[in-house]
Amino acid sequence: MLDSECRTEVELRRDLVRFSRLLYRLGFMPGTSGNLSVRLDDSRLLVTPTGVSKFLLRSADMVIVDLQGRHLDGYRKVTSEVSMHLAVYRHRNDVTAVVHSHPPIATAFACVGRGLDEMLCQEAAMTLGVVPLATYATTGTEEVAASLAPFIPDHDAILLANHGAVTCGTTLLEAFQKMEIVEHLANIALVAHQLGAPRTLKHEQLKQLRDAKTRYLQNAL
Numbered sequence: 001m002l003d004s005e006c007r008t009e010v011e012l013r014r015d016l017v018r019f020s021r022l023l024y025r026l027g028f029m030p031g032t033s034g035n036l037s038v039r040l041d042d043s044r045l046l047v048t049p050t051g052v053s054k055f056l057l058r059s060a061d062m063v064i065v066d067l068q069g070r071h072l073d074g075y076r077k078v079t080s081e082v083s084m085h086l087a088v089y090r091h092r093n094d095v096t097a098v099v100h101s102h103p104p105i106a107t108a109f110a111c112v113g114r115g116l117d118e119m120l121c122q123e124a125a126m127t128l129g130v131v132p133l134a135t136y137a138t139t140g141t142e143e144v145a146a147s148l149a150p151f152i153p154d155h156d157a158i159l160l161a162n163h164g165a166v167t168c169g170t171t172l173l174e175a176f177q178k179m180e181i182v183e184h185l186a187n188i189a190l191v192a193h194q195l196g197a198p199r200t201l202k203h204e205q206l207k208q209l210r211d212a213k214t215r216y217l218q219n220a221l
């Protein structure tokens with residue numbers, strides 16, 4: 001079991017249901033959009049199916065695929081966006097969970113060709129750092145994996161041009177929280193620009209924040 005909390009398949013199915021509902025309620029997965037996945041073991045993933053509201057999803061609806069995206073188990077069809085998830089797992093052995101959604105403000109940034117690349121608030125520097133923008137790719141095609149590839153090794157959150165966002169983590173909770181933060185940072189950036197000329201953090205301030213983050217992580221161990 002690779003999940004850092006060593007959760008069983010039953011627990012991971014419940015987690016997928018829980019975080020799907022939370023993301024739906026946040027307005028990040030309207031209709032049947034968005035998808036989540038988690039590693040079951042070295043060779044299998046548990047993934048949300050295509051065409052089901054994330055509010056109505058049940059544990060039994062999940063699909064098991066291998067790392068090539070081939071259907072192994074489950075009565076539903078896997079999401080057509082599974083290749084996006086596979087690309088992240090392929091490049092990142094440390095990743096156990098992936099979330100893809102369409103948070104409205106972050107997606108609006110992605111629609112005007114902007115990543116979240118200004119370090120405006122301390123939280124941005126302490127959490128995700130720069131959230132880059134991957135080039136345009138048609139959803140459900142291999143183009144998506146290719147567009148993400150340059151960014152996956154160094155980023156846990158990436159915007160997809162004219163589409164949405166993808167986040168990853170060592171647990172579903174972590175991947176979910178990163179998606180929450182992406183939208184939060186997008187909201188701050190939007191309002192800061194509406195209010196006037198935002199003041200980005202200076203080089204020295206960013207260094208101090210990086211040091212503080214290192215201390216925080218050491219204390220958390």
Ligand SMILES: [Zn+2]
Pocket residue numbers: 033034081100101102139163164
């Ligand atoms: Zn999508």
